Amino acid sequence: MKFYPIVLSLMLLFGGEAMLAAVDHDHTAHADENAKHDGHDHSTHAGEKAHADADSHEGEEEGLVHLSEAQRKLIRIRVSKAVAGEIDSTLRLPGEVRLNLEETAKVMPRIPGFVNRIPVKEGERVEKGALLATLTSHKLGEYYSNYNSAKEQEELARSEFEMAEKLIGGNATSRKEYLQYKREYAEAVIARRHAEELLRSLLQGPGHDGHAHAELKSGDPVICTTYEIRSPLAGTVIAKNITLGENFVEDNTTPVFTVSNLAEPWLELRAAAADLPRLKTGMAVEISDAAGGHEYHGKIIYVAPLIDETTRTGLVRVEVDNRDGGLRPGQFVTGLIRTAAAAKSVVVPREAVQLIAGETVVFVPKGDGFAAQPVVTGQGAGQEIQIVSGLKPGESFVSGGAFELKSILLTSGMDAHAGHGH
Numbered sequence: 001m002k003f004y005p006i007v008l009s010l011m012l013l014f015g016g017e018a019m020l021a022a023v024d025h026d027h028t029a030h031a032d033e034n035a036k037h038d039g040h041d042h043s044t045h046a047g048e049k050a051h052a053d054a055d056s057h058e059g060e061e062e063g064l065v066h067l068s069e070a071q072r073k074l075i076r077i078r079v080s081k082a083v084a085g086e087i088d089s090t091l092r093l094p095g096e097v098r099l100n101l102e103e104t105a106k107v108m109p110r111i112p113g114f115v116n117r118i119p120v121k122e123g124e125r126v127e128k129g130a131l132l133a134t135l136t137s138h139k140l141g142e143y144y145s146n147y148n149s150a151k152e153q154e155e156l157a158r159s160e161f162e163m164a165e166k167l168i169g170g171n172a173t174s175r176k177e178y179l180q181y182k183r184e185y186a187e188a189v190i191a192r193r194h195a196e197e198l199l200r201s202l203l204q205g206p207g208h209d210g211h212a213h214a215e216l217k218s219g220d221p222v223i224c225t226t227y228e229i230r231s232p233l234a235g236t237v238i239a240k241n242i243t244l245g246e247n248f249v250e251d252n253t254t255p256v257f258t259v260s261n262l263a264e265p266w267l268e269l270r271a272a273a274a275d276l277p278r279l280k281t282g283m284a285v286e287i288s289d290a291a292g293g294h295e296y297h298g299k300i301i302y303v304a305p306l307i308d309e310t311t312r313t314g315l316v317r318v319e320v321d322n323r324d325g326g327l328r329p330g331q332f333v334t335g336l337i338r339t340a341a342a343a344k345s346v347v348v349p350r351e352a353v354q355l356i357a358g359e360t361v362v363f364v365p366k367g368d369g370f371a372a373q374p375v376v377t378g379q380g381a382g383q384e385i386q387i388v389s390g391l392k393p394g395e396s397f398v399s400g401g402a403f404e405l406k407s408i409l410l411t412s413g414m415d416a417h418a419g420h421g422h
């Protein structure tokens with residue numbers, strides 16, 4: 001890393017001074033020995049010199065990092081005045097365009113049959129109810145036949161019941177026969193309704209709604225075997241898995257068309273756990289694509305209550321206005337969300353804040369050195385971070401070179417908490 005050469009240079013500088021101190025100590029030792037050989041005792045003078053050196057450093061506070069002028073230039077120490085400001089409240093979250101599952105349909109035949117027509121192609125936009133394909137289904141013909149039969153039985157039972165009502169009014173029939181005709185009519189109504197609901201469950205109208213049909217000369221209706229697959233919503237055909245002549249069996253579970261409204265896709269953003277409390281449904285989102293040439297607008301519709309165990313992030317789902325079709329599912333984008341601004345407080349560069357022994361600190365000038373001062377941080381954005389307490393506006397702090405000061409403090413074995421009353 002870029003800091004290591006600087007730290008190594010500092011260690012060499014400090015090491016050089018240590019070597020000089022060692023040479024000086026050795027020289028003093030030799031001088032004392034020579035003095036003894038000369039018959040003179042210089043121990044009293046040496047003790048007085050050591051006592052004087054101790055007095056010269058009396059009152060010097062422990063835990064300070066002292067640097068020579070050369071060392072300061074090497075580290076490029078930069079001292080600034082703390083000023084109050086506001087953190088940029090805009091969150092920039094990475095994300096991916098996804099299909100809107102509330103506006104996406106997987107369509108499959110609900111009845112067995114042979115494919116005889118496919119009027120649409122992949123990528124084509126269709127309206128709700130648009131014809132996607134038709135099948136020839138003998139099973140459907142059977143259902144229509146049952147419905148027509150039940151309808152005729154209902155008509156016959158209704159006529160007999162109406163006649164019985166007239167007869168019982170004139171005392172021309174018994175009460176028992178009247179109730180029998182009434183029961184038969186009720187059963188015929190139930191049978192007709194059952195056959196009708198079965199057709200409607202297949203999205204087929206019992207009256208052949210929308211079908212071209214005719215009647216035979218005998219007056220019997222044509223038995224319809226044409227099963228139509230229609231789109232349940234307006235959108236784009238994004239997948240087609242069907243071919244002419246293909247036979248679909250009774251228990252088919254394979255979707256043959258996927259239709260999705262690409263004008264309102266979802267954008268799935270990933271937010272850090274610390275940012276999730278700032279995000280709410282309904283918040284506006286600006287979206288930019290990877291090229292940065294287009295901007296889109298959306299709003300948050302869902303903030304997941306769970307954190308992903310792998311990425312340690314939370315899902316933020318955004319509904320996007322994509323009527324021009326510029327965003328495509330699978331595309332990577334960036335979402336910009338302006339959250340509520342943090343309260344105005346001291347704002348410093350992130351590099352000024354260091355972690356020492358589990359405590360967050362900034363370095364401040366103190367006498368002829370620098371001391372690690374504990375602080376409490378708040379919100380951060382980009383290269384800036386908020387200081388909630390521990391540093392007031394107008395106070396001086398080290399805005400450049402804090403990492404190197406931390407390294408010197410740790411490698412020198414100093415007590416980072418000395419002088420702070422911890």
